[in-house]
Amino acid sequence: MRKQHADVIVIGGGLGGCMAALSAAKMGLTVIMTEETDWIGGQLTSQAVPPDEHQWIEQFGSTATYREFRRRVREYYKQNYPLTKTAMEDPLLNPGNGWVTRLAHEPKVALHILEQMLAPYVNGGKLTIQYHYVAEEAEVKDDVVQSITVRQLHSHEKIQLTGSYYIDATECGDVLPLAGVEYVTGAESKDDTGEPHALDEADPMDMQAITHVFAVDYIDGADFTIEKPEQYDFWKDFVPSYSNYPLLSWHAVNSQDTTTLREFTMFPNDQDIPALFTYRRVLDFNNLEKPIYDGDLSLINWPQNDYFLGPIIDVSETERKKNLENARQLSLSLLYWLQTEAPRLDGGKGYPGLRLNNEALDTEDGLAKYPYIRESRRIKAVQTITEMDVSKELRGEKGIRTYSDSVGVGSYHLDLHHTTNSNRTFYIPSYPYEIPLGALLPIRVKNLLPACKNIGTTHITNGCYRLHPTEWNIGESVGYLVSFAITNKVGVHDVRADANLLTSYQKLLQENGVQIHWPDGTELAGG
Incomplete structure (x- = not known):
């Protein structure tokens, strides 16, 4: 079995994985990222889901790299497609004029832009991408992941990956059970979370379509x-x-x-x-x-x-x-x-x-390379985001909940598609939200972090934290977090526990274009 080492190991090449890899590589770290398919980009590419976004996305409410991605998509069409004069001059060009999003574009264009964004670090040797690999085994000692072994889907070759930090950016949170990380699936009960819309009895198998x-x-x-x-x-x-x-x-x-x-x-x-x-x-x-x-x-x-x-x-x-x-x-x-x-x-x-x-x-049958996964395993986190933190009805005049440890922002309704057992569905109005660092930290394991839909949300709040710009933000902030921890020789949990470290980390995020709070009055603009 081959062995490979990098500062950071990212399992999963979706949006969260790509951004974790990008931000860590920007900070000078070496990164190995694995991807199950032959396309990076997850929701936007291999799952073929145009971006679901909030109404302020053209002005604020995302990271600078996400805005850069959106700008590059529009420029790609203007530079390469024979557009009409009206389309060419439209600063807010929507290539497909789809009504679900302000920027409906082809998956191959998203793939091209993402590959461009990562290219300098791939070409410079900071980032290695291993395609068609899935996680198979993890070695853990004293709450510290020692290695993750991945398997090539075609050749069945195995590689033992070692690093200082491991990031689970898989669509289903596949590394969590391998590494013994405590996690939740499906629907919690009212006794578990106190949420008004939770089930009376928990059902771990009641997951979104x-x-x-x-x-x-x-x-x-x-x-x-x-x-x-x-x-x-x-x-x-x-x-x-x-x-x-x-x-x-x-x-x-x-x-x-x-x-x-x-x-x-x-x-x-x-x-x-x-x-x-x-x-x-x-x-x-x-x-x-x-x-x-x-x-x-x-x-x-x-x-x-x-x-x-x-x-x-x-x-x-x-x-x-x-x-x-x-x-x-x-x-x-x-x-x-x-x-x-x-x-x-x-x-x-x-x-x-x-x-x-x-x-x-890029498939023989016209179906996406990978199904769209709305709900993952979710870590048991230092802080769990609940319905009470985002629901407009429950928060009332208190408005947007702010967090002293915020590492990003997002906005979307509490949108749950029909579930597998109860067949319930929700579309609950919510306030714009922040992403607390505590929701990214497992309660026990020290050096494995989530980077997409596997953070510390509930079954209900996953419904708004699962969207493209939020997953992008989560991954990007996690990449900077492990970089900050390695540079300062501290643990990621220490960053949240120490006020000075937290302030320095949040300053690093903001210097790199990560918005951590919403502008005053945002929710009054019709959110």
């Missing part, structure tokens, strides 16, 4: 109908517990009032029915001066392909694979239904001109 996103374009008059999926008959007839309609229908939960259903349709129309094709459209043909694409490109991540019939965390390998395949079959079944049976507003059925676009996601 996963979604296997796919990419489609639309060519009117053509027929790209796929072969009938193996599970289509099941999904066509499946009626979820929260609805009187089949899951494969134009009726889905109303996000503004999750106790009601709302009607949707495929394309924009004059009947004021929301059009799902444009929801996560990442390339709007109308932005192009020349027809280099055959039609609009959209990423299909809708309520209709949320898979909630079973979890993929802390179950047997057989169960995990079954649920992953079921999620894939659901997405293919949704596509087949759209192509053949979806009711059209003109009275007809089906849109055979929908085409799986395998080029967009």
Whole structure:
């Protein structure tokens, strides 16, 4: 078995992992980052989810590197695509004009920008990226991780990785059980957290839906109908517990009032029915001066392909694979239904001109390389963020909760998609929030840190802390934290416990463009 050493070992190349690696490398440390697929970028790339962002994102409420990423995405389109004059001159260009985000862009563009941002440190030897590797084993002694062994998915070669600090940036918190880190899964109880919306009894298996996103374009008059999926008959007839309609229908939960259903349709129309094709459209043909694409490109991540019939965390390998395949079959079944049976507003059925676009996601079947994971294992942290810390209703006039140990900011509703056992869903208004350092620190293990959805949130608060800009911020702040600890020869827990160290660390964050508090009056602007 080969051995490799670096100052920092990052397991997982999603947004949190990339930013942890970038900030640590910027500080002069050597970093090894592993990634399960052949694309870094997680949510934005291999999972094909355009960024969900808050309303102030163009002005503030993110790190400087996240704003730089967004600027580079727009510049990439303006420098490389034959845009119309209007699109070229738009400082807030939205390439896909998707209505879920102010910056709907193709996953390959995000991949290109992220690789550019990391390139100087890869080229200079500070950062090594190992693709197609997963964590398999961890050695721990006296609450200190000694090594993590990773396995190559194709060759099965193993590498024992050693470093001063280890960062779990996997989508499911896969390193936590290997290293014996205390963690929580699923839904806590009211007795556990005191949250009004918690379950009466905890259910570790009640986790949010996963979604296997796919990419489609639309060519009117053509027929790209796929072969009938193996599970289509099941999904066509499946009626979820929260609805009187089949899951494969134009009726889905109303996000503004999750106790009601709302009607949707495929394309924009004059009947004021929301059009799902444009929801996560990442390339709007109308932005192009020349027809280099055959039609609009959209990423299909809708309520209709949320898979909630079973979890993929802390179950047997057989169960995990079954649920992953079921999620894939659901997405293919949704596509087949759209192509053949979806009711059209003109009275007809089906849109055979929908085409799986395998080029967009660099896959043979047009499905994302990895399913979108909304909920991970979560560390038992020095401080756990609860519903009482972010809910508008519960905080009332107290407004945004501030933390003396804040290491970043974010904003999003408490948005939980249907869960695997209770089938509950929430969309609870929240205040903009801060990221407390205490939520990034495990209660016991000294040198392993979370860098994405595995921080110290609850099942409920994960619903807002899981978004792209927040995960980015978490990873970036963790990278600076381990750098600060190594440079000052202190432990990461000491940084929070010592006021002088905490002040110095927060100064380092701010000097590197990490916003740690919201401007006064932010929540009054309609957040």
